[in-house]
Amino acid sequence: MLSAIDLELPAGSALAVVGASGAGKTTLARVIAGLHQRATGTLELGGRPLPVGAARRIRQDEKGIQLVTQNPLSALNPRRTVAQTLGRPLRRIGGVPKQALRQQITELLGAVELAPELADRYPHQLSGGQRQRVALARALAADPAVLVCDEITSALDHSTAASIMNLLDRIRARRGTALLVITHDMRLVAGHCTDMAVLDHGAVVESGSATVILAAPAHPATHALLS
Known part of the structure; x- marks a missing residue:
């Protein structure tokens, strides 16, 4: 269950959401993508509200939110x-x-x-x-405003994962697309994400500049991830 989630994602930025297994990362990705029907709360994109929870986003728009999942073989027909x-x-x-x-x-x-x-x-x-x-x-x-990438490199070898993340960096710079990157890979966070949020038992326990948090983690959950 998620609680106390308050995130902001400017255009062209890359926010990493990290946490231990079961912390709620994939649930958060599905809520933001409009795929979790029982979720409650508020979500805005470019100043306009988006439905959360039961009012599922049936109609897809340009400049919206798109989810890319961990296993493309199961996601592709x-x-x-x-x-x-x-x-x-x-x-x-x-x-x-x-x-x-x-x-x-x-x-x-x-x-x-x-x-x-x-x-x-x-x-x-x-x-x-x-x-x-x-x-x-x-x-x-x-042509989404936001790409939610849920562990999209976890099944790839290191060189392929690096090439995918470098590609996302170029897409972000060229299109102004904002990235929300769900990951457990701290090297990926350090190399490709401007900001990060640490989830623990469904709540954000630490957030801010990725460089600052990785250099001086303040919460025990962050320490555990880095160790």
């Missing part, structure tokens, strides 16, 4: 090609006309540094890193 996966949000959310769809798909793949010929492949024909990039591309198709 195995019966759809990459082009079909990316085409749905481009048409439904972006309103891209059918005749412009292939070019937009190629541009999206380029944005996540994938070759255009991968558009005709299925998820099982891709590597783990490629699948994660396709999942990112699908989220970017909605």
Whole structure:
């Protein structure tokens, strides 16, 4: 159960949410993404309120919030090609006309540094890193203001994880997208996140500059994570 959660995420920033297993990180990600129907509280994006809890966000908008999960193989439809996966949000959310769809798909793949010929492949024909990039591309198709990344590098080897995070840094700088990064990897936080919040038993117990907190943690939960 979450309580006392008060977070602010400016455009172009990267906020890490860290905590021990069971601290509530994934629950928080789902609440922010509008996927936790029993949640209560208030959430604002660009000055406009977003539904939380029972008033689930059925309609998806551009400049909204998109969630990228830990396991893209389970998140991607195995019966759809990459082009079909990316085409749905481009048409439904972006309103891209059918005749412009292939070019937009190629541009999206380029944005996540994938070759255009991968558009005709299925998820099982891709590597783990490629699948994660396709999942990112699908989220970017909605041109979100916020990307919520839930442990998206935990199943990847170190070099692939680093390349994904470097890609997110470039996306953040180029598009002004804000990142909320759920992770337990303190090296990732130190290298890629401007701020951090530490969750313990569903509550934020420490938050602020990632550099400051990592150098001088104040709460026992933070000490435990660093040790």
